[in-house]
Amino acid sequence: MIHRSIHWRTWSWLGALALVLATGCGEPHAPKVGDNQLVNGSFESKLSGWWAVTDSEGGTAQVLSTSADVGALGLALFKGTGGWGSMVGQETPPHTAKQTYHLRARLRGAKGGERVSISFHGQGFEVETGSQWQTVERLVFLPEASDNTTALLSVTTDNATVHVDDVSFAPAEVERGEADKASGNLVSNGSFESGLGMWNFWSGSDGQADTSAEARGSGYAGLVLRMGTGGGGSSVKQMLPEPVRSGEVYRLEVRVRGALGGEAVGMCLQVNEEPWDGPCLPVPVTTEWGHVTGEVTIEEPFQDQPMGVMVSLFSEGSVQVDDVIVVRVQP
Structure with missing residues (x-):
């Protein structure tokens, strides 16, 4: 099942979703x-x-x-x-x-x-x-x-x-995290070791995005994503270096943990124009590091369509995010 990346729709789970607990290893090394x-x-x-x-x-x-x-x-x-x-x-x-x-x-x-x-x-x-x-x-x-x-x-x-x-x-x-080492990863600075370099931040209210050594799942640093009290969601997005086509399959991966657990988080491939469409991977969140992975298919009749990867928080509070990976599986 493919879930659209429109913010106000309700997230549901992918049947093939894999959830694995993970923790950062060793001491971080400052740049x-x-x-x-x-x-x-x-x-x-x-x-x-x-x-x-x-x-x-x-x-x-x-x-x-x-x-x-x-x-x-x-x-x-x-x-x-x-x-x-x-x-x-x-x-x-x-x-x-x-x-x-x-x-x-x-x-x-x-x-x-x-x-x-x-x-x-x-x-x-x-x-x-x-x-x-x-x-x-x-x-x-x-x-x-x-x-x-x-x-x-x-x-x-x-x-x-x-x-x-x-x-x-x-x-x-800078120390490299797991996303920076992942074979075929289309995301640059996916482990946020270089701050928010290559990423664009958007918030519908007074949300915030920054990086911190305390937010690392691997490497030196990770992303702290907050949604403000005004709602509207908070997102970071990066355009992929290559366009997508109908029928292509992508593997999406991310590490995430919440301040309270149960925060609403989604990871999407999304076109950069209205309608803001594309396949999404729901991300279950607990207070422990979780490694979420799943495959999505480009079902829209796209031909050489520019598309970005987006990680979004839709509930109040904050989450820590690390190791964002997007790999083209097929063709």
Whole structure:
């Protein structure tokens, strides 16, 4: 039986569902961060090594003593009106496929609430600044090798100034979980060792998604998924690297445990457009780690249809998720 990935439908069990208890083994090893790949990341040599671009009216990038947090100088990045943002960037050395990078910066908004985007080779994150200096850092996963990589930092709020200092983009060695080692797995960073790299988060209310060493089923880290009090569900989703076709069979696997047990969790293959359709695997949840696996079939008349894998929480509370695996079984 195939279950559709529409959030408001009731989950039912697959007859062929297998449930196996599993636990994380050994002590986790924190990521080992390498050398900063950026030149002049603290702006002590002003904008040497950096280029600046703005498509907003009046946008500027200035190096000022009043923008310093570390050392004598820091960057004041101002976005005027219109356009997408004001940014600084620089080219960095090549990286290999499936490489993790640690992105870090010190930020302070002139007023607080300014939006800042930090990205590397198309992967990154957005944060909201406060009026005091704060360190923002994330792990990002780079699925493909490249010898043409660009580090970018942008302010996207109209008429806003953000002060920037001590920027670092550095390669990181991370412990690999079971999903990262699984043969034929179509999911990148399925064990969440590289934070939420490659994953997109959505919530219908004030839900949250982050990673933690305490949430690991294997490797170093796992996902903590929370649904807020407003309902609507919380989900993480990643597009698969290859399109799907009608008749194909996929094996889905995931590890999960709940804070209370009995949380409503589902794992789906889902198209990225309305109607949000595709086959789903219900996931029974207890307070112990469970390993859930089952096969689903693409029954829709899809031909080369882009599709993603999605893990969703539909009840209040939180669950821990790890080792998301999607393998094409047939043909």
